[in-house]
Amino acid sequence: MHIAGGAVPHGTGCIFTDPMQIANAAGEKGLKCFCHMLEGLPVHSFIQLPSRVPAAEGMETSGGYFSPEDTLRLMEEIGKIQPVSLGEVNAGELDGESTLKKLSYAASRGIRINGHCPSMGHDDLSAAAAAGISSDHEAESGEELSHRLSTGMSVMVRQGTIEPNCEALIKYVVENDLPTDSLMFCTDDKSPEDILENGCIDNNIRIAIGCGLDPIKAIKLATLNPARHFGADDKLGSCTPGRYADFVLFEDLNSLAVKKVYFKGKLAAENGIMWDFPQKSAERELSHMLDTVKTSDNLSEASLAVSLPHNCRSFTAAVINMKSDSLITYKTQRTLKAESGFPIADTENDILPIAVIEHYGKGGGVGCGFIHGLGIKHGAVASSTAQEGNNIAVSGTSYSDMLTAVKAVANAGGGSAVCIGGKVIALRRLPFCGIMGTGSITDEIAAADSFSKALDTLGSSNPRLMSVLTVSLCPSIPEIGLTDKGLIDVCSHKFISAADNCLF
Numbered sequence: 001m002h003i004a005g006g007a008v009p010h011g012t013g014c015i016f017t018d019p020m021q022i023a024n025a026a027g028e029k030g031l032k033c034f035c036h037m038l039e040g041l042p043v044h045s046f047i048q049l050p051s052r053v054p055a056a057e058g059m060e061t062s063g064g065y066f067s068p069e070d071t072l073r074l075m076e077e078i079g080k081i082q083p084v085s086l087g088e089v090n091a092g093e094l095d096g097e098s099t100l101k102k103l104s105y106a107a108s109r110g111i112r113i114n115g116h117c118p119s120m121g122h123d124d125l126s127a128a129a130a131a132g133i134s135s136d137h138e139a140e141s142g143e144e145l146s147h148r149l150s151t152g153m154s155v156m157v158r159q160g161t162i163e164p165n166c167e168a169l170i171k172y173v174v175e176n177d178l179p180t181d182s183l184m185f186c187t188d189d190k191s192p193e194d195i196l197e198n199g200c201i202d203n204n205i206r207i208a209i210g211c212g213l214d215p216i217k218a219i220k221l222a223t224l225n226p227a228r229h230f231g232a233d234d235k236l237g238s239c240t241p242g243r244y245a246d247f248v249l250f251e252d253l254n255s256l257a258v259k260k261v262y263f264k265g266k267l268a269a270e271n272g273i274m275w276d277f278p279q280k281s282a283e284r285e286l287s288h289m290l291d292t293v294k295t296s297d298n299l300s301e302a303s304l305a306v307s308l309p310h311n312c313r314s315f316t317a318a319v320i321n322m323k324s325d326s327l328i329t330y331k332t333q334r335t336l337k338a339e340s341g342f343p344i345a346d347t348e349n350d351i352l353p354i355a356v357i358e359h360y361g362k363g364g365g366v367g368c369g370f371i372h373g374l375g376i377k378h379g380a381v382a383s384s385t386a387q388e389g390n391n392i393a394v395s396g397t398s399y400s401d402m403l404t405a406v407k408a409v410a411n412a413g414g415g416s417a418v419c420i421g422g423k424v425i426a427l428r429r430l431p432f433c434g435i436m437g438t439g440s441i442t443d444e445i446a447a448a449d450s451f452s453k454a455l456d457t458l459g460s461s462n463p464r465l466m467s468v469l470t471v472s473l474c475p476s477i478p479e480i481g482l483t484d485k486g487l488i489d490v491c492s493h494k495f496i497s498a499a500d501n502c503l504f
Contacts, residue, residue, distance in 0.1 A: 004041045005441035006195035009269040010202045011258045013246040014236055016226065018048035018087030018114070024055060025390045025433035026292055027064025028074070033289055035078060042261075042268040042275075044244070046230055047078055048087030048114055051102050055090075055388035056475035059493070060483035062389040063292060063360045063433075068101035075111060085112035085230060090476050091120060091128035091136075093493070100131075107132050112230055115153070119328055119478045122147045129153055135229065137186050140165050140326060142172025149182055154229050156186035157221065159204045161194040162467040163327055166204050170211040180217050184226040189471075193445045199258075206256050215253040293384055293434045295357055295392070295410040296364025301399040302342075304355040304406075306368045310341040312502040317343070317370045318487060319351055320480050322472040329472050329490075331480040332372070343370070343499070345397045347377055354395040356386055356473060357406055358484035359434070365484040369498040371395055373468045377459025379420035380405045383466065384434040387474045391484050395469060396458075416466070418454045426454030 007015075022030040031050065038045040049071065054062035066074070071086075078084050086106040093099045106113050115133035117125060125136075129151040137156035139145040140163070148155050159166035166185070173180065185204035199206070201222045208218040227237025239247055245265035250258050261269040268275055308315060317336045322329050334351055337344045345352045354371040358364055374381075380396020382405035392409055396402045401419040408417035408424045414434025418426040428451040430437050437444045455465055462468065475481040481488045486495045 004043060005274060006192055007200040008042055008261060008263075008274050009258065009272045010195065010199040011248040011250075011261050012043060012200045012202075013244075013248075013261065013263050013268075014044040014046070014227075014232075016046045016048060016085070016230055018050055020050040020052060020055070020088060020388065021385075021390055021435055022433050023050040023053045023064050023066065024062040024388055025064070025435055026289055027053070028066070028070070030064065030289055030292075030433050031074070032078075035082060038082075042263040042266075044232075044236060044246075046083045046085065046232065048085050049074055049078065051086050051089045051099070052116075052388070052476070056481075056483065056488070056493075057096070057098060059475050059488055059495070060389040060485055061358045061360060061362050061365060061391065068098055068105060071102050072105045075105065075109065079111075083230070083232065085114055087114050088116040089113055089133055091115050091117040091124065091131075091133055092476070092478075092491070094127060094131050103132050116476065117148070118476075120147075122150065125151045125153065137188055138327075139169060140328075141168060142176070145169050145172060146176075146178075149178070154182045154184060154225075156184055157204065157208075158186050158188050159207060160188040161191045162189060162464065162471065164325070166207045167211060170208045170213055174212040180213075180221060181225065183221050184229060185222050191448065192441045193448055196441060196445060202256055202258060209254060209256070289433050290413060290431045290438075293359045293392075293410050293412075293414045294361040295359050295406065298364065299357065299366070299403065299406065301403050303357075303366045304368060304394065304399050304402050305342050305353060306370070306498045308338050308341050308343060308499060309502055309504070311504050312338045312341065314338060314503045315343070315499045316501040317351065318480070318496060318498050318500075320354070320369060320371045320472055320482060320487075322373055322468050327471060327474070327477050329474075329477065329480050331489075334370075334372075336370070338502075342399065347397055350375055352376060352395050352397060353399070353402070354393065354469075354473075354482065355402065356389075356482050356484045357392040357394065359384065359392050359410060367482050367484045367486045369482045369487045371468070371472065373462065373472070374465055375458075375460035375462040376465075379418065379425070379458050381416065381418050381455065381458060381465070381469060382406045382409045383416040383470050384409050384414040384430065385416070386470045388476065389483060390433070390435050393469055393473055393482075416451060418451070418458065420457060425457055426451050 053066040115136040117136040118138040135154040224237040227233040249260040380401035382394035386393035405419040413431040415430040473482040
């Protein structure tokens with residue numbers, strides 16, 4: 001597992017993880033397979049039971065579905081094996097009956113409820129806290145951090161690969177001399193290469209110390225504070241009697257260069273190399289997770305284009321934009337040209353067609369729209385890791401190349417593909433649920449590096465190209481998203497038109 005090969009040598013001895021992506025891709029079977037594969041690894045595992053499967057009910061198609069009753073049953077079944085909390089409850093859907101039932105089931109059993117509260121003001125955060133949500137990881141500014149703390153929420157200070165918020169938040173904490181007992185570190189989406197190069201939670205600690213936070217306080221944000229938040233401080237989070245003998249040796253409190261990592265009193269990693277640990281075999285379960293990508297036989301170039309009248313010459317497009325160094329999206333309106341019923345890519349202004357294709361064999365729906373920020377000049381790129389339903393997302397300058405890229409991803413059982421002039425230039429395979437590789441962390445980094453170089457052939461200078469392609473479509477991060485069912489106004493939870501005002 002990547003978390004072991006990459007994070008353990010950097011001092012990680014416990015993970016609190018929400019396998020929402022796997023549950024959305026492969027349902028209960030995928031979730032249980034994931035839990036099974038964690039057994040035997042030199043990390044303690046606490047499952048944040050996915051609360052959003054699908055992530056936007058009624059607005060996308062996913063590979064799994066957890067009703068409130070399914071969630072209750074899984075709380076009890078998985079809770080017998082591993083400690084559980086309720087993961088990433090969308091605070092924007094607190095008026096939904098399904099969400100309220102899940103909150104009620106968790107609260108009645110004393111299970112911690114974690115939140116997903118992007119772009120929320122104080123009043124909405126107060127409502128979320130009153131509903132039982134105890135934490136959030138979506139704060140991107142000092143003001144947002146302060147609002148969460150004022151409601152009694154704990155704040156997970158995030159340093160992810162595409163959402164590096166730690167420096168801004170900790171600087172605010174230091175400058176305003178804020179208490180840190182309700183703060184803890186998290187990573188959220190973290191790429192294997194980022195972990196290997198920069199570290200995992202130890203990177204958060206170094207950033208915090210560099211911002212002026214007392215080193216002991218910074219270490220507490222990575223150890224005792226999360227243990228207390230999740231109710232695990234009777235076993236984890238401190239080197240005290242009765243706790244597991246999990247500890248890290250490093251040379252000083254500033255560089256925090258990890259030398260040795262101990263797990264339950266045994267050496268788990270030394271000088272960046274993980275020692276061998278017996279991992280429970282999951283080959284049988286794994287085999288069931290390698291054939292989850294199935295697209296419709298009727299998929300065509302026309303399927304990937306916003307539908308327009310045949311004689312339409314121009315129209316007003318609703319365009320998805322993603323803020324720089326953020327997950328937040330916003331909508332703009334632009335005039336685009338059309339020919340024979342097909343919208344034409346505007347490469348000069350970086351506005352391209354984009355589509356999300358359902359790939360679980362549940363009807364083959366396709367949602368189409370337009371996106372700004374990819375910077376592609378020719379060709380197309382497709383990926384089966386589009387958050388959060390993990391259907392296939394594709395964009396490019398040519399519908400023919402877009403279709404070829406989608407078919408390459410589907411035939412590979414999941415992953416990403418670059419296509420130019422009808423030829424597949426690069427293919428990165430992610431066969432586990434269509435979203436993860438099955439090799440070692442070094443294997444996956446090599447594959448990612450090779451694919452990244454191939455992306456350069458598309459003519460884009462945007463280093464976040466794949467993040468914009470796959471994350472900007474998310475139906476639960478404001479203000480606009482795209483699923484296999486269509487374009488979504490995330491704030492109102494309604495479908496909206498991708499094209500209006502055709503001129504003939």
